[in-house]
Amino acid sequence: MRADARKNYSHLLAIARDVVTEDGVDASMRDIARRADVGLATLLRHFPTREALFEALLRTNLDALTQRAEELEASNPPDEALISWLREEVAFVHTYRGVVDLMASAHMDPDSALHASCAAVHAAGARLLRRAQAEGTARADIDGEDLFAMMSAFGWLAGQPAFAPRADHLFHVIASAILTNLSSNDKKKATG
Incomplete structure (x- = not known):
């Protein structure tokens, strides 16, 4: 994984951790993407499901x-x-x-x-x-x-x-x- 892709992956994971800590396992993928300031497609590229x-x-x-x-x-x-x-x-x-x-x-x-x-x-x-x-x-x-x-x-x-x-x-x-x-x-x- 390239350095910038690894950085994006880590950022998305950190935001997801925060959102899931607050909202539980029903946290919205859209909410995670929004809070990470990326599009849903970007989130799905890293985490397809x-x-x-x-x-x-x-x-x-x-x-x-x-x-x-x-x-x-x-x-x-x-x-x-x-x-x-x-x-x-x-x-x-x-x-x-x-x-x-x-x-x-x-x-x-x-x-x-x-x-x-x-x-x-x-x-x-x-x-x-x-x-x-x-x-x-x-x-x-x-x-x-x-x-x-x-x-x-x-x-x-x-x-x-x-x-x-x-x-x-x-x-x-x-x-x-x-x-x-x-x-x-x-x-x-x-x-x-």
């Missing part, structure tokens, strides 16, 4: 979550690594309203531009879960699919204004459903 735009927008965050799982796995006990990573995943899904639905559908669609990044995050979470299960600190009767579903449900739930004040409590409830040995100290960590 909404999904291509979201893939570019979310890939960095999803790749960072995957990397973070590896870092936590190397430096923390299994149960702490899992809970810390889940908390970071929840923080990410709150960045863009509606991203949970987008990720859940992309995870099930191998043709989706977001599928590879979502699959990598899913695999990272499943690996952390299996590690905690091997140590006996996570329930043995759940798998990566269950974990992904619970966190997707929590991400949606915590994004609802009526439940926002109870987000920490609800996170603890979910953590308690995953871990087998959530002690009083761990309860404070899980909600802290």
Whole structure:
């Protein structure tokens, strides 16, 4: 990519990030183009579909979550690594309203531009879960699919204004459903 094209791409992505942060995943492509001070055709040249735009927008965050799982796995006990990573995943899904639905559908669609990044995050979470299960600190009767579903449900739930004040409590409830040995100290960590 030429330097000017790379600069335009980066500018469009930065504007898209701002618009999507404000408006969620239903943000208008026209609004993004208008705020970037370019025509819709220019935006579509770089991002031919909404999904291509979201893939570019979310890939960095999803790749960072995957990397973070590896870092936590190397430096923390299994149960702490899992809970810390889940908390970071929840923080990410709150960045863009509606991203949970987008990720859940992309995870099930191998043709989706977001599928590879979502699959990598899913695999990272499943690996952390299996590690905690091997140590006996996570329930043995759940798998990566269950974990992904619970966190997707929590991400949606915590994004609802009526439940926002109870987000920490609800996170603890979910953590308690995953871990087998959530002690009083761990309860404070899980909600802290």
